[in-house]
Amino acid sequence: MSFIVLIATGLLIPLFYRNNIFIAKMIAIAAFIVAAFFVYQGQSLNSIFPYFVMTKSTMIMEFALLATLAAVSLTLTGFERPLIAQMLFLAGVSLALLETNNFFVFIVLFEVVAIISYILVANIRNFFNAEGAIKAFIAGAVASGIILIGFALFSFTSESFNYSDMNVSGKFTLIAVAIMLAGIFYKLTIVPMHAWAADAYSQVNHAAAAILSGVIKSVVLVATFKAFYKFMIAYPTATVLIFSFFAIITMTLANFMALWQKRISKILAYSSIAHSGYALIPFAAAASIYSFAGILYYAVAYIFMQTSVFLILNDFRREAGVKHLKDIKGMGQRAPLHSLFFTVQLFSLAGIPMLAGFLSKAIAFYAGVDAGLWVIVLIAALNSALAVGYYVWIIKHIYFDKAENEAVIKMSAGSLIGQLILLAGTVYFGVVAGNVINAGMHFSF
């Protein structure tokens, strides 16, 4: 039901674009609330189509997704209105992607999400936007091709595509999975398939970048884990080697690159890439019973904080033309509310306790220790300490430096409510861990 509500609203909502965008926003939020209600009732795609299963873990991720998208739609302004319909489609497809228990459906929906992401970034206002959008599109298309090659190879070896009874011990399975992962790593922005993301995230419209780097990545993380779980269990050595290797190079390289950057959006883009690296640790630790709890917690926490920082950056860019680090000097005085939200969410990304970013890292890393990968966890922990450097560097510019321009920036009501929703998520999941861990540890297809 929720799927139908979201897609139908998405089809209808362009009718309201002409008039006041406020009405369109309210309709979209109503649709998200209704969808969340149906999810709560357990009536999602599973009541209509086969191949979809609703579990408690799916439910939590879906609530986080719908709340985040509602918050994003509250903060949008005039020319970003096409995003509203695209977010509704994205929400519908993401629910399906999270609920599916069939590998074929997973691949199809993964492509649909990719297509929505191309439309998201196509909200082009200048040359920079165009460059980012084209990079995202070309890299995405290449990735799709690679995934399809891998899937074609895999489809020769397996009769059934249901997660529970796929044949994972075929002759070409391991190579097929490796090829598919290469494609999926493009989407997850794993080094060395990350180059497009650093440009796309920082150059497309920041609201679209929020969805691209926050929402889509989180959904894809959870869905990919579920889809590949059986393979990861079947090939434990390959799993540990592949994912540990990519986790380490991703986080290390991205963190060092982030330290170099002058543009804030680029710092956040590299930070997002580094977070993909941390998120690979539960994949490497798939053998641990905490692995799914780790990835679920990571996605739930990450969706709130990453979306929030890009939305605040969007406000800053719109109101004050902020691009570089020097432009946010003294924002603590000029825009106290924005700065407070920004700081809290950056601390969360940095992994400061009592915020979701810490617990998500703690549980994801614990999964690694539980699987015996404590050296990799130590590297990851030191990396996250290194990352604190650039987050604190941003905060230093906000609070410790003098403003060059005294104009005060007011926060609009929509932005305020949206940011409060995201902050509530960050703080709630920073203290109350029970729900997600319970859901993640009782994980089944």
Add this chain to the structure above:
Amino acid sequence: MVAVDIIFAPIFLSVLVYFLTKGAEHITKYIALGWFLILFFISLSWLHQLPDHGFLQLGTYLKVPLFNFDLTLQVDALSVAMLLLTSLLLILVVFTSWNEKNQASYFSLLILFSGPIFGVFMTTNVLWFFMFWELTLVPMLFLVGIWGAERRVYAAIKFFLYTHVFAMFMFVGFFLLYKQTGYWDITQIKEAALATPALIWWLMFAGFAAKLPLFPFHTWLPDAHVQAPSSISVLLAGVLLKMGAYGLIRFTVELLPNTTREFALWMVAFGLLTTFFAGMLAVYEKHIKKMVAYSSISHMGLVVVAIATMTYDGLSASLYEMIGHALVISPLFLIAGWFHHKTHTWYMNEMGGIMKFAPYASAIFILAGMAALGLPGTMGFVGELTIIISAVKSFGWWIAVIALGGFISAGYIIWSVRRAIHGEPSQIVLNSTFEMSGAEKFALAIFTGLIIYFGVVPQPIFDVANKAFSSFFGGM
């Protein structure tokens, strides 16, 4: 419920204080003072409720059965001593920063700081301990970075990164503890066997050593303490360094006694190196606040030697010295900062003859200095004497070389008194006006009173130590 409230209430209180006192900033200090007094009296009531040994249960919150990640709050005499010290210093810090600028944000950050620092000493859940431990850094980053001296931003970020990086080693150590025992709670871990105790011990030791700080990990401290405003230096030296010592006692001595015994000589080596190295640097230093900062590091070295004895005597001495160090080093920091505030120079060779113009502050500086070098009748004497005795008992006569630490501190204290306070007034001093507010005088008087009181009557602290450590080794 009181227990969990005093940890989490500061978060809301600080935000409220910050946003609701626009235009009436001067009330914030009264709110902060009231809150810290409440904390002090709650800690005092816990002191009276303490059982003869073991923990006073304060409840378990936020239960997560599958991951054992419950916020278990319980305090023993050691934690209560730390809580009393923390709340006392917080109260006095309100007085010493009575006229600080941007009061709304300053005092709301102080209130914010009070929550996690109480959490550190109250929880026995390792993961929550780590969370509170990290969280104390955030208000400190802003307090140093906004209100500090010329190079405050560098010092604040260095402090934050340094302690954060070393905390990560500790973090992985805690993970291995849970992985190998299945418990986060130290009271339960104690009974379980560990597979790789040495690895865990070193990982945890790295985190505590950077906080204490021990010799090779100490470089953040001179920067942070010098650049921080004097009141915040008091909190850094009086409370944050104690977190490291508290962690060493709780997580190495109490939790892994056999492994600690195995590495005790390493701890002694680090402690001795720290004492001598920092002491020598203090002698060399012309910068008055840096001199005090190195003296602070040097005394923490003694605390580590006392902890490494692993005996009832040694631990009691270390607790006494921890409290003594906090009370002695605080007036030194405050007055060093005040001298700078009035003369606008940091360097002792540019000062001189301050005694004539500021007799009150100079007298207290000399008295606290004498306590730092171990003059009988002050807390410094009892602390150093008990440490030397307990160390000699445990390690043999050669350890008496730490008495040389006292000798070195006599050198730098007396020489700095000679340069800054006595002698002919320099031109800089003649051009300065020395006026001290009543609130600052009051706070300094309290520090002085406590240094002498506990120096003459040390028994109350040893009574607390008896409750804290009697259960460790069977008591005296």
